[in-house]
Amino acid sequence: MSTVLEVLRPGFLLRDALIASILVGTVCPLIGVYFVLRRMIFLGVALPQLSAAGIAFALLIHRMAIGPHAHGDATDSMLARLGATGFTLGGILVLAALERRGREIVEARIGMVYAVAGALTILFLAADPWGEAQIVNLLKGELLAATERSLAFLALVLGVVILAVMVFQKEFLLVSFDRDLAVVFGKNVTAWDTLLYVLCGVTISFGVLAAGPLVTFGFLLAPPLAARLVTRRMLTFSIASAAIGGLSAFVGFCAAYRYDMPLGPSEVAVSAVVLLVVVGFTRLRRALIPQTA
Amino acid sequence: MCVLRLRDVRLGYGTRAILEHVSLEIARGEFVALLGPNGAGKTTLLRGIVGLIPVMGGTLEYGFDRAESPLGYVPQRESLDPTFPLTVFEVVLMGTYARLTPLHRVGRRQRELASRALDLVGLGPIAEQRFASLSGGQTQRALIARALAAEPSLLLLDEPTAGVDAEATATIMAVLSRLNRDEGLTVLLVTHQLRMLRGLVSAAFWVQDGRVTRRRIDELTASGAVVEAQADR
Numbered sequence: 001m002s003t004v005l006e007v008l009r010p011g012f013l014l015r016d017a018l019i020a021s022i023l024v025g026t027v028c029p030l031i032g033v034y035f036v037l038r039r040m041i042f043l044g045v046a047l048p049q050l051s052a053a054g055i056a057f058a059l060l061i062h063r064m065a066i067g068p069h070a071h072g073d074a075t076d077s078m079l080a081r082l083g084a085t086g087f088t089l090g091g092i093l094v095l096a097a098l099e100r101r102g103r104e105i106v107e108a109r110i111g112m113v114y115a116v117a118g119a120l121t122i123l124f125l126a127a128d129p130w131g132e133a134q135i136v137n138l139l140k141g142e143l144l145a146a147t148e149r150s151l152a153f154l155a156l157v158l159g160v161v162i163l164a165v166m167v168f169q170k171e172f173l174l175v176s177f178d179r180d181l182a183v184v185f186g187k188n189v190t191a192w193d194t195l196l197y198v199l200c201g202v203t204i205s206f207g208v209l210a211a212g213p214l215v216t217f218g219f220l221l222a223p224p225l226a227a228r229l230v231t232r233r234m235l236t237f238s239i240a241s242a243a244i245g246g247l248s249a250f251v252g253f254c255a256a257y258r259y260d261m262p263l264g265p266s267e268v269a270v271s272a273v274v275l276l277v278v279v280g281f282t283r284l285r286r287a288l289i290p291q292t293a
Numbered sequence: 294m295c296v297l298r299l300r301d302v303r304l305g306y307g308t309r310a311i312l313e314h315v316s317l318e319i320a321r322g323e324f325v326a327l328l329g330p331n332g333a334g335k336t337t338l339l340r341g342i343v344g345l346i347p348v349m350g351g352t353l354e355y356g357f358d359r360a361e362s363p364l365g366y367v368p369q370r371e372s373l374d375p376t377f378p379l380t381v382f383e384v385v386l387m388g389t390y391a392r393l394t395p396l397h398r399v400g401r402r403q404r405e406l407a408s409r410a411l412d413l414v415g416l417g418p419i420a421e422q423r424f425a426s427l428s429g430g431q432t433q434r435a436l437i438a439r440a441l442a443a444e445p446s447l448l449l450l451d452e453p454t455a456g457v458d459a460e461a462t463a464t465i466m467a468v469l470s471r472l473n474r475d476e477g478l479t480v481l482l483v484t485h486q487l488r489m490l491r492g493l494v495s496a497a498f499w500v501q502d503g504r505v506t507r508r509r510i511d512e513l514t515a516s517g518a519v520v521e522a523q524a525d526r
Contacts, residue, residue: 037377170399174390177377184343184366185391185443186359228378232423237378 003258016146018253020154021267024143024211025249027158028219029227029241030165031203034196036224038176042107043095044220046114048213050091051084051205053117056124058083063128077150084205091117092197143211143263150210157206161199165238172196173234211264218268219245226271226278248274294321296356296447296479297342303350304334304341310349311337315505317498319447319481321356324473326490327483328513329500335483336369338500339451342481357446363391365445365478367436369452375425381435382420385411388442403442410441413476414468430461434468441472448472450482454489462489469493487514 007018035044058079066075091113098109125132146154165172174182175192182189207216227240252267295318302315311334319325327335340346342353343366365388388410389403411417414434419427427435433453440448450469454462470493472478484490490497490510499508 037374039374039376168395170387170390170393171395174387177379177384178368178373178387180345180368180372181366181387181439183345184364186344186363187390228376232378233380234378234383 003254007254007257014144014257016148016151017143017263018250020143020146020151020210021249021253021263022246023151023154023158024207024215025219025223025252025267025271026242026246027161027203028207028216029223029245030162030238031200032220032224032245033227033238033241034172034176034200035220036228040110041221042110042114043092044217046110046117047088047092047201047204048208048216048220049114049117049121051088051208051216052213053120053124054083054085054087054205055080055209056083056121056128057087060124060128080209081205084209085202087117088205088208089198089201092201093194096193096197143215146210154206154210157202161203164195164199168192168195169234169238211267215264215268218271219249222268222271222275223248226275229278229282244274245271294356295319295354296321296323297481298354298356299342299351300354301351302341302348302353304337304346305349306337306346311503312341312500312505313503315351317505317507319479321446321479322473322477323496324470324480324494325482326494326497326510327481327500328485328487328490328497331485333500334503335500336451338498338505339449339481339483343449355447362446363443365440365443365448367433367440367448367450367453369455370429370432370436371456373436377424379424380421381416381424381427382407382411384424384435385420385438385442388439391443406442406444407438410438411435413441413472414438415464428461429457430464433457433461433465437465437468445478447479447481450480452483452485454484454486462486466493 006012007014012018032044035041059076061083062075062079095106095109095113098106171182171187171192174185174187175189175196179189182192204216204220207219211219223245224237224241226244227237231237231240248271249267252270253263255261255270256263256266297317297319299315299317303310303313304315305311315338327338329335337346341348343364385407386399386403389399389406393399393403408417408420411420414437416431416434416438419431424432424435437448437450437453440450448469453469454465457465466489469480469482473480487510491514494510497508497510497513499506499513
């Protein structure tokens with residue numbers, strides 16, 4: 001309890017890191033809802049890895065074209081954002097376009113993207129030993145190094161994502177649940193799919209930059225998987241996912257601070273515990289109360 | 294007055310035509326069926342009519358403005374994913390999205406339309422139940438309600454009674470018959486089940502060997518075509 005009070009103090013030293021954690025923990029599940037419902041879970045693994053490859057690539061290009069990195073400068077951060085966003089958006093749009101041509105090998109394509117992205121990340125790192133330390137920090141996520149400026153930028157971008165998901169919720173639901181009906185209704189299905197994928201790509205790339213691929217993937221999937229078991233409406237599903245994600249991030253942050261553990265893995269571990277508790281509770285309830293429908 | 298007119302239409306997938314020289318007319322208020330053996334192209338024709346596959350040749354005209362009056366489309370229920378956490382009411386509400394622009398939010402009118410549509414198919418009491426928990430017959434009625442919530446001029450159904458028991462089939466056909474008779478709704482349904490159509494539909498289009506011909510139900514019943522279609526069930 002004293003840890004919680006300390007963390008919530010206005011002058012708390014790691015306040016920006018805490019807010020960044022909660023932001024990523026809240027927004028990733030809002031997007032993850034569509035990953036789960038559209039059965040694109042593997043994409044949630046591959047895209048953060050692709051984002052990491054984008055960061056490594058951008059910094060390699062910087063070294064080759066401009067010169068050695070000046071650690072911690074704004075150019076590196078900007079390049080990392082460009083690389084992460086470019087690779088993630090490119091990957092998700094190409095995979096989405098290929099998905100329509102044949103669903104049977106979607107998993108194979110996504111698996112290959114994951115393998116290639118992982119290999120490329122290591123190759124780019126090997127080719128840029130001067131920037132390696134900087135890149136490793138970026139890939140691990142910079143939650144603890146969050147500054148007021150980087151936090152404001154993250155909040156702005158993720159705020160736009162939240163707004164778009166809320167405003168266009170009915171369109172995203174329609175194209176996800178019944179694509180044919182959306183076509184019959186004359187909706188521009190390709191445009192709505194693309195917008196949803198862009199929001200996914202932006203969230204993942206900024207999530208990876210802020211918290212690393214592991215945390216991003218964990219928050220994309222664990223909270224929606226837990227929320228799906230206890231909700232029966234789309235709106236409450238989205239809200240519960242975001243709430244579980246935000247709460248897991250907060251509890252994970254407190255635990256990491258209290259016991260001096262790595263931040264990202266602590267947050268993912270808490271979200272996994274929440275998922276396990278919800279699964280257990282649901283199974284127990286089903287066993288005790290027979291389903292009537 | 295025609296609500297749908299096809300003239301020398303060619304339909305298929307990619308460059309391969311499944312149906313050629315399709316010409317048909319459906320008048321306002323008619324209740325017609327698309328019949329034929331498995332793989333004859335009934336669903337292809339329906340998908341072409343609703344715009345899910347492009348028309349490769351000929352002309353397809355509606356007797357109404359599709360922007361003003363959307364099509365009421367009922368897909369095969371297996372095409373919908375039960376993973377989605379949706380209540381019956383939420384699914385039916387989707388029918389109202391046809392007339393809503395992206396920035397237009399669901400309001401009281403849309404909720405009233407969905408409630409009325411649910412009442413028309415007799416599912417009002419289970420509106421808050423999970424959509425995935427419905428029986429086959431209830432799912433089809435919910436999808437019919439969703440189509441009705443769009444306030445369509447033409448209702449098109451793809452095998453609405455496939456895989457449901459006899460009692461549920463009778464309920465679905467009674468709902469469709471009432472909508473056609475009392476609400477004046479034009480209905481076109483794809484089916485294999487000839488027997489249930491007797492006394493309900495005004496005409497049928499027989500789909501076979503890439504061609505479509507308009508026939509009377511009693512004429513089909515008396516012909517060998519019936520035996521063939523029923524054997525395919």
